[in-house]
Amino acid sequence: MDTPNTARSTDVDRIGSGPDQEEAVLRELEEYYRTGKPPWDSGVTPPELVALIEGRGERRGEGDGALPPGRALELGCGTGTNAIYLARHGWEVVAVDLVGRAIEQAREKADAAGVAVRLLHGDATRLDELDASGPYDLFFDLSCFCGIPPHRRDAYAAGLTSRAAPGARLLMFGYGPGVLDDKFSGVTADELRARFAGWELADITPGTNPFPTFWFTLRYGGA
Numbered sequence: 001m002d003t004p005n006t007a008r009s010t011d012v013d014r015i016g017s018g019p020d021q022e023e024a025v026l027r028e029l030e031e032y033y034r035t036g037k038p039p040w041d042s043g044v045t046p047p048e049l050v051a052l053i054e055g056r057g058e059r060r061g062e063g064d065g066a067l068p069p070g071r072a073l074e075l076g077c078g079t080g081t082n083a084i085y086l087a088r089h090g091w092e093v094v095a096v097d098l099v100g101r102a103i104e105q106a107r108e109k110a111d112a113a114g115v116a117v118r119l120l121h122g123d124a125t126r127l128d129e130l131d132a133s134g135p136y137d138l139f140f141d142l143s144c145f146c147g148i149p150p151h152r153r154d155a156y157a158a159g160l161t162s163r164a165a166p167g168a169r170l171l172m173f174g175y176g177p178g179v180l181d182d183k184f185s186g187v188t189a190d191e192l193r194a195r196f197a198g199w200e201l202a203d204i205t206p207g208t209n210p211f212p213t214f215w216f217t218l219r220y221g222g223a
């Protein structure tokens with residue numbers, strides 16, 4: 001499954017920018033979790049993450065072997081499917097989501113799975129406010145960064161950079177600009193190169209959704 005359903009209809013562009021936009025995004029996300037299972041919550045770990053962790057399949061610029069477990073931070077973990085996957089594969093995992101209900105559901109799932117994941121309710125662009133100190137060897141983001149209002153994106157990048165171990169990876173899935181009907185969602189390779197100083201954009205693999213999506217792999221320090 002390399003086609004996560006990222007659909008999030010939105011009218012947040014009507015609500016201004018800056019803090020108003022953040023508030024509007026939060027309200028919209030909370031509504032998705034309040035009213036049931038959000039459309040993106042497939043419960044399936046994408047093969048791109050499996051390939052990185054377990055070493056199956058080809059990743060450009062990387063060997064084909066499994067990644068040795070280390071410390072991982074997931075941004076926008078939703079109900080925890082991938083944080084639990086990582087923990088099951090030996091990773092020490094911290095996972096963050098902006099929506100309290102998502103974190104509650106992730107806790108229930110982690111307990112049921114019998115794995116330890118440190119689940120934090122909070123903002124991936126304000127990691128200093130959370131108990132999420134690094135260093136981390138792996139960051140994973142499935143459709144979180146691409147939905148963050150632009151004025152918070154540098155803070156997101158800075159938060160990861162200050163917590164990155166030498167050679168750390170960031171595996172990010174995002175949709176392109178213009179996919180949603182707001183005025184800010186989406187991410188491009190150029191944006192990542194500009195915002196993630198000190199990181200190398202090592203790989204860009206298009207997703208197979210019927211709209212533009214991408215899997216980005218960034219390496220910290222180019223190691």
Ligand SMILES: C[S@@+](CC[C@H](N)C(=O)[O-])C[C@H]1O[C@@H](n2cnc3c(N)ncnc32)[C@H](O)[C@@H]1O
Binds near residue numbers: 004029143147
């Ligand atoms: C499209 S959903 C994907 C959820 C999860 N990664 C998955 O694939 O099931 C985006 C997630 O990012 C979370 N999110 C959005 N902005 C965030 C932020 N600033 N900090 C932390 N989480 C955020 C949302 O609450 C939501 O759970």
